[in-house]
Amino acid sequence: MVKICLAENINDVNQAFDLAFRVFNTAVSNEDYAQCKKGLWFEDPSFSIENFILAKDNSKVIGVIRLVPRDFILNKQKISVLGISSVCIDNDYRGKGISNELMLFSDKIAIERGVNLLLLFARRAVDHYYNKFNYFGVSNYSKIKISLKESSNSLLSISFSDYNQELLSIYSAAFDFSYENYYLKALRNVKFWKFIFSVLKSRKDLFFQTIYLNSIPIGYLLFSKTSILEYALLDGYNQKDIIVSIFNKYFSESNNSLEIEINSSHKLNNYLFDFDFTRSIRHCSFGGHMLKICPQKLSLDSEIKDKYQLDFEKTVNYLGSYSDFANQIDLSKSIDIPFFDQF
Known part of the structure; x- marks a missing residue:
């Protein structure tokens, strides 16, 4: 039985x-x-x-x-x-x-x-x-697609490197700010961030990069070969040049656009007026x-x-x-x- x-x-x-x-x-x-x-x-x-x-x-x-x-x-x-x-x-x-x-x-x-x-x-x-x-x-499976096929190089000194556990407070603060207005999201503590990094070690299809401006860490980027899955910056940064740098570094060889899985609540939306973009949702x-x-x-x-x-x-x-x-x-x-x- x-x-x-x-x-x-x-x-x-x-x-x-x-x-x-x-x-x-x-x-x-x-x-x-x-x-x-x-x-x-x-x-x-x-x-x-x-x-x-x-x-x-x-x-x-x-x-x-x-x-x-x-x-x-x-x-x-x-x-x-x-x-x-x-x-x-x-x-x-x-x-x-x-x-x-x-x-x-x-x-x-x-x-x-x-x-x-x-x-x-x-x-x-x-x-x-x-x-x-x-x-x-x-879920609405919200996405934005930014057309960047004629994008010029960024004017800022932006660089990237692998995740660093010593920067947990930066990642956490960037996430909390960028996703502040999301209607439903997990409460991420230090243990949860360490868990994320543990999972990433066995996920060869995912890539996590720290974003630096003038050698100062200001956020992070989680992406696959085709799209950005999470994107978070600390408060106080104009994001146009950062988005251009991400595209040029990781996506420009195979794409004419940059797809980011965020909805209209994400703080990046405050800077989209600088781009040619489309927004899509799907409800099921x-x-x-x-x-x-x-x-x-x-x-x-x-x-x-x-x-x-x-x-x-x-x-x-x-x-x-x-x-x-x-x-x-x-x-x-x-x-x-x-x-x-x-x-």
């Missing part, structure tokens, strides 16, 4: 990791996936045996949810978020409703721990699946970055399920009767989650 429970020991967690690695390894091409996955699991500041929900057939782990508790900032107020990650079932046990039981158990844990939000990042392969658990896509209620407001009690009877509509705004209104927190959500805001706040 299958049992749903929290992990009891490190052997349970190791079995869960092996299962998740088998399930998800087939869907990625990163040759360092195993090392990266171990870092995400075991070096995360929130790592704890009690943060793994398991489905067990006797002593065998056949299903898992990894819980990732985080403090987030919502509309400039600190809240408690429970991340739902690595949801998977052993191939031999699929189609038996086990994942449903795992998800309902995660609701129970969230309520017991008194969290405000549950948050998960769904793969395209499970589009629509999490709607039935009252999760809805919230049935997948991607999905949010659920944690009710103060479970409401799972069939009558409610039958009446329930797959609409995020209606979710907020419905759950508002169970949680005053729901009234703080403003759907008119652009909700985009910075890259390393995703788990």
